[in-house]
Amino acid sequence: MQTQTVKMVITGPFNSGKTAFVRSISEIDVVSTERSISSEAEKVKETTTVAMDFGRITVDDDLVLYLFGTPGQRRFDFMWEILSEGMLGFVVLVDSSRSETFREAKSILETFRAYAPTPYVVAANKQDLPDAWTIDDLRIALRLEESVKMLPCIANDKESVKNILLELLYSILEEMDEEV
Amino acid sequence: MKGNLRDFSGTQILNLVSLAKKSGTLGVDRKDGKANLTFREGKLIFAAIGDADGSLASVLSRDGRISREQAAALAKRAEKTGDKQIGLLLIQKGYVTQADIVRSIKKHALAAVNQFASWKEGMFAFDGTSLPDTSRITVPLDLENIIIQIARVQKRDEQLEEEIPSLDVNLKFVERPTVALKDLQLSKDEWRVLKFIKPDNTVRMIANSLNMNEKQIRRVVGSLREAGLVALTQARQREKLSPDERHQKRALVGRLINHLQGIGAE
Numbered sequence: 001m002q003t004q005t006v007k008m009v010i011t012g013p014f015n016s017g018k019t020a021f022v023r024s025i026s027e028i029d030v031v032s033t034e035r036s037i038s039s040e041a042e043k044v045k046e047t048t049t050v051a052m053d054f055g056r057i058t059v060d061d062d063l064v065l066y067l068f069g070t071p072g073q074r075r076f077d078f079m080w081e082i083l084s085e086g087m088l089g090f091v092v093l094v095d096s097s098r099s100e101t102f103r104e105a106k107s108i109l110e111t112f113r114a115y116a117p118t119p120y121v122v123a124a125n126k127q128d129l130p131d132a133w134t135i136d137d138l139r140i141a142l143r144l145e146e147s148v149k150m151l152p153c154i155a156n157d158k159e160s161v162k163n164i165l166l167e168l169l170y171s172i173l174e175e176m177d178e179e180v
Numbered sequence: 181m182k183g184n185l186r187d188f189s190g191t192q193i194l195n196l197v198s199l200a201k202k203s204g205t206l207g208v209d210r211k212d213g214k215a216n217l218t219f220r221e222g223k224l225i226f227a228a229i230g231d232a233d234g235s236l237a238s239v240l241s242r243d244g245r246i247s248r249e250q251a252a253a254l255a256k257r258a259e260k261t262g263d264k265q266i267g268l269l270l271i272q273k274g275y276v277t278q279a280d281i282v283r284s285i286k287k288h289a290l291a292a293v294n295q296f297a298s299w300k301e302g303m304f305a306f307d308g309t310s311l312p313d314t315s316r317i318t319v320p321l322d323l324e325n326i327i328i329q330i331a332r333v334q335k336r337d338e339q340l341e342e343e344i345p346s347l348d349v350n351l352k353f354v355e356r357p358t359v360a361l362k363d364l365q366l367s368k369d370e371w372r373v374l375k376f377i378k379p380d381n382t383v384r385m386i387a388n389s390l391n392m393n394e395k396q397i398r399r400v401v402g403s404l405r406e407a408g409l410v411a412l413t414q415a416r417q418r419e420k421l422s423p424d425e426r427h428q429k430r431a432l433v434g435r436l437i438n439h440l441q442g443i444g445a446e
Contacts, residue, residue, distance in 0.1 A: 025443070057440070057443075065439075166441065
């Protein structure tokens with residue numbers, strides 16, 4: 001029997017923690033396309049994803065979940081639409097401690113919503129940092145409706161990442177229920 | 181004369197001041213900023229709105245004629261000497277000409293009037309005794325044509341709201357554009373919107389992606405439609421699943437949930 005594959009996309013601004021998110025939960029070493037950062041302005045970290053991060057979770061012999069992390073920088077956004085094709089849902093990661101990225105996070109969210117009308121959740125990453133904005137404040141800053149799930153997240157903590165993915169799956173079920 | 185812009189619009193007030201040739205200052209108080217528009221015999225002579233305080237340094241800086249640093253230094257100096265002295269100094273030193281100053285002030289005043297006319301609410305009061313101090317440079321701006329222009333734009337916006345009542349519709353390129361492509365001259369915003377025309381993108385999504393408000397996106401879509409380049413279509417609905425497909429998808433999601441719940445517990 002042929003293995004069925006499903007896909008979830010992890011997106012968000014530059015340095016929001018997408019690569020760490022996929023790495024935390026993937027059962028294989030993440031296939032990453034990281035390159036050194038050339039721009040001085042963006043040197044808050046050494047490398048960045050230029051095409052995608054690819055992770056895998058094998059459910060059983062005939063079902064595999066693929067996780068695709070998108071590149072965060074706008075100049076690689078041509079990859080976004082390709083990655084979003086056929087996705088089950090998507091996670092928007094926001095760095096809760098860097099308010100200068102909130103506008104970009106909102107814009108990315110809207111762009112992905114436009115690509116496909118699939119369920120999504122917003123993960124407020126880096127909630128363990130002292131400067132992290134609270135979930136309530138972030139919801140206001142991102143102008144998110146109450147119906148949109150906004151969840152605390154620590155991308156390098158497997159349990160936290162697991163919970164985000166579970167919430168996304170619950171959202172998919174809830175949306176299917178609403179459609180009936 | 182006082183009230184709320186909710187009940188008496190900005191355009192109506194400007195029209196009244198212009199027709200009655202009133203002199204004085206119209207003050208507007210809103211949550212997100214204040215405005216003071218001063219008139220002499222029905223003509224606008226001074227405008228301060230929001231952060232744009234109408235001072236010469238601010239006006240020239242916003243128009244790109246002097247740098248921010250220069251503006252900050254001049255603003256400090258203007259506290260002692262007044263704007264007229266600053267203007268003379270700038271002309272003598274060759275930084276700007278008198279015509280530059282007049283042009284910049286008119287541009288500022290026009291922007292202020294347009295911004296004021298777009299406000300839908302805010303307490304206003306007209307004080308017939310208040311005029312700018314004599315050290316200010318005042319350039320009279322005839323309001324008649326401006327009011328007509330603003331009214332025209334507002335009417336066009338109302339028409340667009342009727343033509344595009346919902347932003348939850350899609351755009352598509354028409355197969356045979358009525359305009360010759362070699363004659364096509366599009367604004368930056370129109371190009372940006374064109375880039376986002378895809379089967380899944382509603383007008384609202386495009387507006388959000390481009391940080392445009394409803395009025396701005398309606399104007400752009402309206403002009404693209406008038407140019408015969410795009411047409412409106414119904415938004416793509418989420419794929420409807422058959423009961424069988426729904427059952428399969430539910431089972432699949434259930435398996436994913438079960439598996440994920442088990443991660444870490446093994």
